[in-house]
Amino acid sequence: MQSFDLDRTDVLRIKNALEGDDAALEKVLSEYHASEIAILFEQLPQEAKERIINMLPAGIGSEILTEMTEEAHPEEILISLEPEKRSEIIEELDYDVATDIISQLEEHEQNEILEDIDQENATSIRALLNYDEETAGGLMNSEIISVNINQDKRGALAEIIRQSEEMEEFYTIYVVNDMNVLQGILSLKDIIKARFDVKVRDLVKSDYVYVKADLDQEEVARLISQYNLTSIPVVDDNMKLLGRITVDDIIDVMEEENTEDILKISGVSEDEELSGNWKDAVKSRLPWLIINLATAFLAASIIRNFDATVKSLAVISAYMTIIAGMGGNTATQALAVTVRRISLSDLSDRQAYNTVLKEFLVGMINGAANGIIVFTVAFFYDANPTLGLVLFLAMTGNLIVAGVTGASIPLILKRVGIDPAVASSIIITTFTDCIGFFLPLWLASKLLL
Amino acid sequence: MQSFDLDRTDVLRIKNALEGDDAALEKVLSEYHASEIAILFEQLPQEAKERIINMLPAGIGSEILTEMTEEAHPEEILISLEPEKRSEIIEELDYDVATDIISQLEEHEQNEILEDIDQENATSIRALLNYDEETAGGLMNSEIISVNINQDKRGALAEIIRQSEEMEEFYTIYVVNDMNVLQGILSLKDIIKARFDVKVRDLVKSDYVYVKADLDQEEVARLISQYNLTSIPVVDDNMKLLGRITVDDIIDVMEEENTEDILKISGVSEDEELSGNWKDAVKSRLPWLIINLATAFLAASIIRNFDATVKSLAVISAYMTIIAGMGGNTATQALAVTVRRISLSDLSDRQAYNTVLKEFLVGMINGAANGIIVFTVAFFYDANPTLGLVLFLAMTGNLIVAGVTGASIPLILKRVGIDPAVASSIIITTFTDCIGFFLPLWLASKLLL
Numbered sequence: 013m014q015s016f017d018l019d020r021t022d023v024l025r026i027k028n029a030l031e032g033d034d035a036a037l038e039k040v041l042s043e044y045h046a047s048e049i050a051i052l053f054e055q056l057p058q059e060a061k062e063r064i065i066n067m068l069p070a071g072i073g074s075e076i077l078t079e080m081t082e083e084a085h086p087e088e089i090l091i092s093l094e095p096e097k098r099s100e101i102i103e104e105l106d107y108d109v110a111t112d113i114i115s116q117l118e119e120h121e122q123n124e125i126l127e128d129i130d131q132e133n134a135t136s137i138r139a140l141l142n143y144d145e146e147t148a149g150g151l152m153n154s155e156i157i158s159v160n161i162n163q164d165k166r167g168a169l170a171e172i173i174r175q176s177e178e179m180e181e182f183y184t185i186y187v188v189n190d191m192n193v194l195q196g197i198l199s200l201k202d203i204i205k206a207r208f209d210v211k212v213r214d215l216v217k218s219d220y221v222y223v224k225a226d227l228d229q230e231e232v233a234r235l236i237s238q239y240n241l242t243s244i245p246v247v248d249d250n251m252k253l254l255g256r257i258t259v260d261d262i263i264d265v266m267e268e269e270n271t272e273d274i275l276k277i278s279g280v281s282e283d284e285e286l287s288g289n290w291k292d293a294v295k296s297r298l299p300w301l302i303i304n305l306a307t308a309f310l311a312a313s314i315i316r317n318f319d320a321t322v323k324s325l326a327v328i329s330a331y332m333t334i335i336a337g338m339g340g341n342t343a344t345q346a347l348a349v350t351v352r353r354i355s356l357s358d359l360s361d362r363q364a365y366n367t368v369l370k371e372f373l374v375g376m377i378n379g380a381a382n383g384i385i386v387f388t389v390a391f392f393y394d395a396n397p398t399l400g401l402v403l404f405l406a407m408t409g410n411l412i413v414a415g416v417t418g419a420s421i422p423l424i425l426k427r428v429g430i431d432p433a434v435a436s437s438i439i440i441t442t443f444t445d446c447i448g449f450f451l452p453l454w455l456a457s458k459l460l461l
Numbered sequence: 462m463q464s465f466d467l468d469r470t471d472v473l474r475i476k477n478a479l480e481g482d483d484a485a486l487e488k489v490l491s492e493y494h495a496s497e498i499a500i501l502f503e504q505l506p507q508e509a510k511e512r513i514i515n516m517l518p519a520g521i522g523s524e525i526l527t528e529m530t531e532e533a534h535p536e537e538i539l540i541s542l543e544p545e546k547r548s549e550i551i552e553e554l555d556y557d558v559a560t561d562i563i564s565q566l567e568e569h570e571q572n573e574i575l576e577d578i579d580q581e582n583a584t585s586i587r588a589l590l591n592y593d594e595e596t597a598g599g600l601m602n603s604e605i606i607s608v609n610i611n612q613d614k615r616g617a618l619a620e621i622i623r624q625s626e627e628m629e630e631f632y633t634i635y636v637v638n639d640m641n642v643l644q645g646i647l648s649l650k651d652i653i654k655a656r657f658d659v660k661v662r663d664l665v666k667s668d669y670v671y672v673k674a675d676l677d678q679e680e681v682a683r684l685i686s687q688y689n690l691t692s693i694p695v696v697d698d699n700m701k702l703l704g705r706i707t708v709d710d711i712i713d714v715m716e717e718e719n720t721e722d723i724l725k726i727s728g729v730s731e732d733e734e735l736s737g738n739w740k741d742a743v744k745s746r747l748p749w750l751i752i753n754l755a756t757a758f759l760a761a762s763i764i765r766n767f768d769a770t771v772k773s774l775a776v777i778s779a780y781m782t783i784i785a786g787m788g789g790n791t792a793t794q795a796l797a798v799t800v801r802r803i804s805l806s807d808l809s810d811r812q813a814y815n816t817v818l819k820e821f822l823v824g825m826i827n828g829a830a831n832g833i834i835v836f837t838v839a840f841f842y843d844a845n846p847t848l849g850l851v852l853f854l855a856m857t858g859n860l861i862v863a864g865v866t867g868a869s870i871p872l873i874l875k876r877v878g879i880d881p882a883v884a885s886s887i888i889i890t891t892f893t894d895c896i897g898f899f900l901p902l903w904l905a906s907k908l909l910l
Contacts, residue, residue: 242708271805279790301830382754
């Protein structure tokens with residue numbers, strides 16, 4: 013099967029099939045992969061989704077729920093299902109996915125669901141519900157393959173095959189001692205290729221990376237990416253093996269974190285759902301706009317102090333908006349590069365210093381280049397070379413300030429433990445607006461009046 | 462080994478060790494993982510890097526080169542190595558990594574390197590050099606495990622073990638026919654668990670996703686993420702198996718694409734290297750700033766048309782900067798949410814229409830909320846209720862325009878095939894500045910003079 017793009021035709025086909033009986037509907041649905049049905053779900057009404065999940069085999073239903081984004085609220089479908097179907101589906105779900113979905117429900121709904129299902133599963137899910145969703149513990153899956161370090165090849169291989177019965181796919185085999193303390197990893201290839209008298213102890217690799225359950229998911233993603241891992245074991249404070257995180261879980265984390273980064277740098281609350289409604293959007297954005305308004309009043313108060321200058325040289329108010337705006341753009345460029353660098357790796361003091369120095373230089377050069385253009389316009393269009401000089405100096409000065417603040421504010425915020433993407437853009441806009449208004453007005457008041 | 466953060470102490474330790482002999486240096490380096498050495502390399506001079514790679518075993522040297530970012534220029538180290546060491550290292554590198562590194566060199570350097578190495582490797586790398594680096598073909602690795610559909614379990618297992626000898630890790634086993642045409646995939650677990658008289662033909666799964674070699678890497682990443690794959694086979698136009706792309710290659714692609722997205726949305730050329738020098742930064746950013754300057758002149762020309770208004774009501778020039786600035790912020794918020802939505806999935810016409818409608822509503826509500834604040838300030842501070850009304854109307858109007866353009870410009874650019882992240886922010890800033898200046902000035906000229 014090659015992937016194809018879903019479009020409105022697909023939605024219409026399913027909507028048509030929903031008019032008919034289950035057999036016809038099932039036939040149409042059978043042409044789609046579970047992850048495609050999950051995407052099409054976004055455009056179907058709640059009753060249709062419930063009917064489809066109730067109708068399809070639990071194996072496919074569980075895959076669809078797995079593939080639905082958090083924003084499509086798979087938990088609402090889960091809670092609405094007939095109890096028997098629901099239990100079947102939960103048995104099919106990976107523990108980490110089941111936990112993520114169930115964690116979105118009210119506590120009494122969680123208990124209702126967990127009482128219905130197999131007690132072993134319920135215990136595992138309850139244990140996972142205790143971890144913060146955005147940590148290694150919240151991300152991990154407790155379905156792992158582990159063998160005892162004292163086993164021989166035959167015993168270990170039998171154990172691996174037994175444990176893999178219920179798993180879709182597996183990567184690394186973990187080796188533990190009698191106390192379930194992690195001892196290392198074992199490659200399936202090595203054990204298949206080994207002679208029959210070899211012991212797990214002889215094959216175990218102790219050079220591996222692990223994480224503690226309370227590590228932030230962003231750090232987990234960084235480790236997996238840095239060490240090119242396909243999975244990483246999760247342990248508790250006593251090094252007991254709790255579960256593993258696989259690279260495909262990390263892809264979702266990366267998408268999530270990247271969405272958060274882009275939203276935060278643009279002054280949108282990181283919790284805003286991309287497909288949320290207007291009420292959520294107002295709630296997420298209005299606070300930022302009001303903070304921005306307060307800082308804008310601050311910048312505007314500078315203009316008020318130069319009322320006389322504005323009155324006698326009205327054209328300066330057109331030019332100052334240009335200089336402030338160019339400062340904002342320059343600062344945003346420096347900010348984006350710096351924030352992205354910080355989020356990919358920590359910078360040493362020396363690297364941080366060099367970054368700020370570089371942005372000083374870039375600001376100065378770009379400021380002078382744009383300053384010459386503004387000078388030229390003032391010289392020819394306004395026939396006012398002194399105004400041109402004022403504007404050249406103001407542009408250069410503001411773009412230097414913009415470059416330096418754009419690079420240093422996120423670095424400072426990072427050092428004091430504040431997420432650089434959140435607060436940076438408001439702080440730097442305020443800076444570049446204030447300086448962008450002040451410099452041309454002040455220089456004009458000194459040199460032109 | 463738990464990961465630890467590298468800091469200046471680590472760089473200093475290695476710099477100290479570089480003063481001593483090879484044995485002492487090797488001892489210090491042995492405490493670091495290859496990927497950590499790759500990070501530390503960023504702060505070492507070229508000669509030190511060459512000495513370290515020449516000194517360490519080729520297996521570790523190749524890992525270090527693999528982990529170095531493109532920006533750290535591993536190809537400069539490779540070309541500088543002694544020919545024998547270089548050949549050893551290239552043999553150890555995955556073909557896709559070797560190709561990526563070699564592709565950065567001049568053609569005569571490429572030929573020099575490829576003539577030195579084993580002819581089979583050279584042929585594979587030459588074939589990969591023909592694919593664009595940012596397509597499936599450029600990303601794929603030709604080291605795969607494949608079995609013939611007509612083999613039995615014993616033959617297939619022997620073949621798998623033989624082919625896996627030289628591979629670090631493997632995921633999926635591919636099944637081909639006598640013509641090397643892809644027939645499906647085979648799970649290692651299934652073949653281990655199968656009885657000995659079972660044939661590959663009985664175990665092959667034909668429900669799998671593949672990609673053509675010329676598919677863009679961003680599409681490959683989307684497929685792997687959407688279908689939760691650990692690897693994906695790459696075929697030519699005749700469905701002949703060429704190689705596979707693994708999920709860890711995709712993590713690098715995602716980081717690259719996300720860096721590009723953040724840079725583009727901030728008006729920085731996507732090719733700018735995050736750790737590049739000031740000359741590269743000026744080259745990458747100045748063109749955008751000059752385009753911005755041109756559009757800023759356009760917006761400022763609106764102010765010039767209201768010279769009389771500004772002269773008689775100087776305070777309006779302070780307020781108009783607030784209204785234009787708030788429009789810019791609102792548009793950036795709508796833009797970020799929309800660009801991110803588009804980059805995660807295609808929107809249907811109906812979804813696109815709903816998105817614009819939502820941003821209209823959000824702009825109106827946030828505009829009215831901020832408009833009331835500005836009205837209040839004008840009423841009490843400036844004791845001018847009519848000015849307050851002008852500002853309330855201008856704020857609401859501009860934030861509606863900001864929301865609608867912030868959502869619709871990227872949607873329109875996407876439809877006409879332009880990358881929405883690139884041009885959007887300049888276009889919307891121009892819009893919100895022009896309307897943000899025009900509305901208060903025009904309303905003031907009608908209602909206040």
